[in-house]
Amino acid sequence: MSSTLLRTTPAxxxxxxxxxxxxxxxxxxxxxxxxxxxxxxxxxxxxxxxEPHISGKIMELHHAKHHQTYxxxxxxxxxxxxxxxxxxxxxxxxxxxxxxxxxxxxHINHSLFWENLAPASRDGGGQPDGxxxxxxxxDFGSFDTFRSQMNTxxxxxxxxxxxxxxKDKASGTLGLxxxxxxxxxxxxxxxxxxxxxxxxxxxxxxxxxxxxxxDAIWNVVNWKTVATRFEKA
Amino acid sequence: xxxxxxxxxxxxxxxxLQSMSxxxxxxxxxxMAVTAYALPTxxxxxxxxEPHISAQIMELHHGKHHQAYVxxxxxxxxxxxxxxxxxxxxxxxxxxxxxxxxxxxHINHSLFWKNLAPAGSDDARPDAxxxxxxxxxxxxxxxxxxxxxFSAxxxxxxxxxxxxxxRDxxxxxxxxxxxxxxxxxxxxxxxDVPxxxxxxxxxxxxxxxxxxxxxxxENIWNVVNWKTAGERYLGTSKGRVKPxxx
Ligand SMILES: [Fe+2]
Ligand SMILES: [Fe+2]
Numbered sequence: 387m388s389s390t391l392l393r394t395t396p397a398x399x400x401x402x403x404x405x406x407x408x409x410x411x412x413x414x415x416x417x418x419x420x421x422x423x424x425x426x427x428x429x430x431x432x433x434x435x436x437e438p439h440i441s442g443k444i445m446e447l448h449h450a451k452h453h454q455t456y457x458x459x460x461x462x463x464x465x466x467x468x469x470x471x472x473x474x475x476x477x478x479x480x481x482x483x484x485x486x487x488x489x490x491x492x493h494i495n496h497s498l499f500w501e502n503l504a505p506a507s508r509d510g511g512g513q514p515d516g517x518x519x520x521x522x523x524x525d526f527g528s529f530d531t532f533r534s535q536m537n538t539x540x541x542x543x544x545x546x547x548x549x550x551x552x553k554d555k556a557s558g559t560l561g562l563x564x565x566x567x568x569x570x571x572x573x574x575x576x577x578x579x580x581x582x583x584x585x586x587x588x589x590x591x592x593x594x595x596x597x598x599x600x601d602a603i604w605n606v607v608n609w610k611t612v613a614t615r616f617e618k619a
Numbered sequence: 620x621x622x623x624x625x626x627x628x629x630x631x632x633x634x635x636l637q638s639m640s641x642x643x644x645x646x647x648x649x650x651m652a653v654t655a656y657a658l659p660t661x662x663x664x665x666x667x668x669e670p671h672i673s674a675q676i677m678e679l680h681h682g683k684h685h686q687a688y689v690x691x692x693x694x695x696x697x698x699x700x701x702x703x704x705x706x707x708x709x710x711x712x713x714x715x716x717x718x719x720x721x722x723x724x725h726i727n728h729s730l731f732w733k734n735l736a737p738a739g740s741d742d743a744r745p746d747a748x749x750x751x752x753x754x755x756x757x758x759x760x761x762x763x764x765x766x767x768x769f770s771a772x773x774x775x776x777x778x779x780x781x782x783x784x785x786r787d788x789x790x791x792x793x794x795x796x797x798x799x800x801x802x803x804x805x806x807x808x809x810x811d812v813p814x815x816x817x818x819x820x821x822x823x824x825x826x827x828x829x830x831x832x833x834x835x836x837e838n839i840w841n842v843v844n845w846k847t848a849g850e851r852y853l854g855t856s857k858g859r860v861k862p863x864x865x
Contacts, residue, residue: 447829447830451829451830452830455830484777488777544716544720544803544804545778545779545780545802545803545804545820546778546779546821547778566778567777567778568777568778584778584821585779585820585821585822585825586821586825586830589821589822589825589826590825590826590829593679593683593822593826594679594683594684594687594822
């Protein structure tokens, strides 16, 4: 994998600007709501920090454009529902449910995703240790088996969607689930690690070779975040 | 040995609304009694749709994405034939979703290529489909009104999928036009006849339009093959791809 795989067009370079915006390191991204409004979380690393595994251009578009669109769509759905509610128009409120699920799910999923990535030079890559490692070994057999099962799940998604490592709250065991489009993980499953299998997550760099993206992303998985989520779940 | 000789028939059997005529059952039986589908050749060069759809997109879309659907469809159909020969019903059922996804991908892209034409060509002019345009104007008041409604449907798709203009093909159904969307690679089967299709998977536009899918939707009207659409509407082309076999 190398950044030479990236093919850019003049239009793309223009759209992204010469340098690419720099996101200052800050608090960990979170699903933050300010006065009832969802906002785009800041990343704790620069757009280019995940290269060569995920290009800076992908990261910038993915965060600043795609995620922002989900944030806007979520706020708009919430506003429509609030207005409908204030008029007692519950039919109207109910018809917004698919938009709420799609944009709300998109906001939640991407917020979790940014947090479970980190530069390979910092916390990204490698393997989990401690209690998380024990749980993976016990529930999947080994880390390698887990990783290959997750890659198989990702490759098997027919259309847009996500694959997640989850913890079942009731049994405490780990498992893999996939979700279509932006459907969020809910119910008894707590999401620990999500991988975005939408084409926008990899197309500019990997085009149709999505298996290469699914292999490369393990170099930038932040196991510290996954372990923290595991312990809290 | 059960022969899944025709993909259309197979997929239509998944739908309770199927009404199939025999004239699209144009395929070659091999000695193995399993039809192998092949990537159709395009009627135009990869760069012929520029600047609206780039050559790089067309090359990947046809040469890689569509090819993968064909390859995986053939694999699944071969496995299905083996399972059928072994009277393995569970094995056949287990393959249905794979056949639907890849078979749908093959059908949808085959229809899509044929309903595209270079901008400015005679085929890309709405007056190449006078009968269809008259029916569109009757339903949506104007061609522009239809384009607005169709574009809104395309932009409303959540995730991967397709937008379609379809004609009601059920006997006695009136032949009315409707806009429908399908998710992922779900094809239009059953009573509806596809008139034209627009691919809304991100791979269809991302290298050129990035997250700006509204611009892709706006520009695709320049490369719609109205002649093909008009023929599918009138039934002079079946509107059903005759899958090419090898
Ligand atoms: Fe995404
Ligand atoms: Fe496609």
